[in-house]
Amino acid sequence: MGKDIILKAENVSKQYRLGQVGTGTLSHDLNRWWHQIRGKENPYLKIGETNDRSTKGNSDYVWALQDINFEVERGEVLGIIGKNGAGKSTLLKILSKVTAPTTGSIKSRGRIASLLEVGTGFNGEMTGRENIFLNGAILGMTKKEIASKLDEIVEFSGCQRYIDTPVKRYSSGMTVRLAFAVAAFLEPEILVIDEVLAVGDAEFQKKAIGKMQDVSKQEGRTVLFVSHNMAAIRQLCTKTIMMENGMIIFEGSTNDGIDYYLQSNQYEGYKGIYNNESVGESGFVNISLVDKENVNRTEFGFDESIVIKIKVKVARQHLKAHLGFRLVDRKERVIFTSEIKLSDKISEAGIHQFEVKLPQKFLVPNQFNLTFGLHLPNVELIDYREECLSFEIIETGSDLHIYGKNDYGCVFVDCNWGIIN
The missing domain is CATH 2.70.50.60 (abc- transporter (atp binding component) like domain)
Structure with a gap:
């Protein structure tokens, strides 16, 4: 029986230009355009340095991601670990279609719900209830489908008293509770979670991990989970990849991945x-x-x-x-x-x-x-x-x-x- 691949990354790379200008100078844009109309490769893909945030480089361009390849099966929980600045959040933004890759492609089958930052996709002027319907509509759900899930979302979030209050008045903990509940209960095929659970209290973290387990094991949906909490990674994930300087340096079982992370993630401030x-x-x-x-x-x-x-x-x-x-x-x-x-x-x-x-x-x-x-x-x-x-x-x-x-x-x-x- 063949694999049921729901998400596939092929040769994904992301290049950024350093400094105050985000996308490049006018001369660089014209140069790219001139190469494009002649059917030639973007000249700036040949330059750029590895994404090592701790060192000062010589190039104006940096590869936040470089040659990322992996597959995720339906119902699998993939843990993505690595130091700060390794490229984890950039990868999730590309997977969630928040930004596009410089090279390569992402192939997915099904709706993707993302929780990348506190309040992702929320309008601060709208109430919690209105934001639930807004996010559901973005995911392609009908008003009737969203309404059928409304009570479960509100109960899980624990924000009943404030559900008709504008989200801009929520604390960060309340915002992430509601955002997670929306992402988890509106039935996306792929759920993408960044390190936002660290904002919630211990009781909510336990509930959220339990819900992610239910989503993957009982409902057969796929979860991509970024965290520095190795206990949560071990408890939740069926497979793990580790990133460093924008590249995948390990892919395999979760226990082996955590061992690899601990051995390689030696903080220089400690003395061994x-x-x-x-x-x-x-x-x-x-x-x-x-x-x-x-x-x-x-x-x-x-x-x-x-x-x-x-x-x-x-x-x-x-x-x-x-x-x-x-x-x-x-x-x-x-x-x-x-x-x-x-x-x-x-x-x-x-x-x-x-x-x-x-x-x-x-x-x-x-x-x-x-x-x-x-x-x-x-x-x-x-x-x-x-x-x-x-x-x-x-x-x-x-x-x-x-x-x-x-x-x-x-x-x-x-x-x-x-x-x-």
């Missing part, structure tokens, strides 16, 4: 390695953070294994010293301290390497700093490295995200729960 080439008679030589594959990392998923490797030089007179570290979060809260007595592990002076495995599913999503110390208790501080390593735990599948931005503590402890009848 400490080196000291001028150690005295005793002290830290090297400290590093690695994953289960022994790869140096500074971002980890909630359920990933984190290993600290410590290489330390120990003189004979320091064999009874204590070696330890302290973990502190971004609010300067001390999470825990761990320490060993060297003489319990080693008996000779020299350079020794220790490996410390942090418990999995223990540290909640947060940013952390590590401080290391080597000391003879109450006698001598031999070496002290304050906040020499730092890393982040990313939400990748716990239930903690349902609490939104509430403080759910520092660690998640799997206690021994029993039932007393």
Whole structure:
């Protein structure tokens, strides 16, 4: 049985001109026209640089997208992940026909409903009820079809009291609630969702993800979902693509995609390695953070294994010293301290390497700093490295995200729960 392809991108590229002028100068437009009437290629497609927002380029043109190819089957939920500026939103705008590709084509079968920004497609002067009918008409639905869905849309959005109030008076949270309800309930074949769910509260996010699951699994409709929330991507998506600098660098299963994202999305502000080439008679030589594959990392998923490797030089007179570290979060809260007595592990002076495995599913999503110390208790501080390593735990599948931005503590402890009848 053949694939039921509902959306296909073929060699899609999008070029922008940098600076204050959006589409190019008059001379550039005339040059394009002259090439076009002679049946020749646009001369400005041969120039332009990769879309790396962190570097200063030499060209006035940049490729926001370059040679994008993928297929989406009916009923599939495609997750699109990547750093800010990777080209995700540009791709969704092209898929939604908000803007046209410079080269390539998008082939789709069915209506596409898009939720790209807060209030996309809404008229601020019109009421919530009027905007529902406006969006339905844009999707090609009759007034009767829209009216049959009206009560469900209003109930899901939770905006009953304000449904006859102009949308310009809505908060961003209310606007995105109503916009999502309209997009989801007006039965498009393809639902395109950008990172707008981050605007809603935890209760709405949970409802929205549940609705997207129903839309894909029960109703057989297709969803394209852009998010930085790896827990939502893992929960919802059947396939994932990762973008970087306007290109697709990964396409495959969601779990593999999230692993690839975490390994490649290492923020430069974190420190995963400490080196000291001028150690005295005793002290830290090297400290590093690695994953289960022994790869140096500074971002980890909630359920990933984190290993600290410590290489330390120990003189004979320091064999009874204590070696330890302290973990502190971004609010300067001390999470825990761990320490060993060297003489319990080693008996000779020299350079020794220790490996410390942090418990999995223990540290909640947060940013952390590590401080290391080597000391003879109450006698001598031999070496002290304050906040020499730092890393982040990313939400990748716990239930903690349902609490939104509430403080759910520092660690998640799997206690021994029993039932007393």
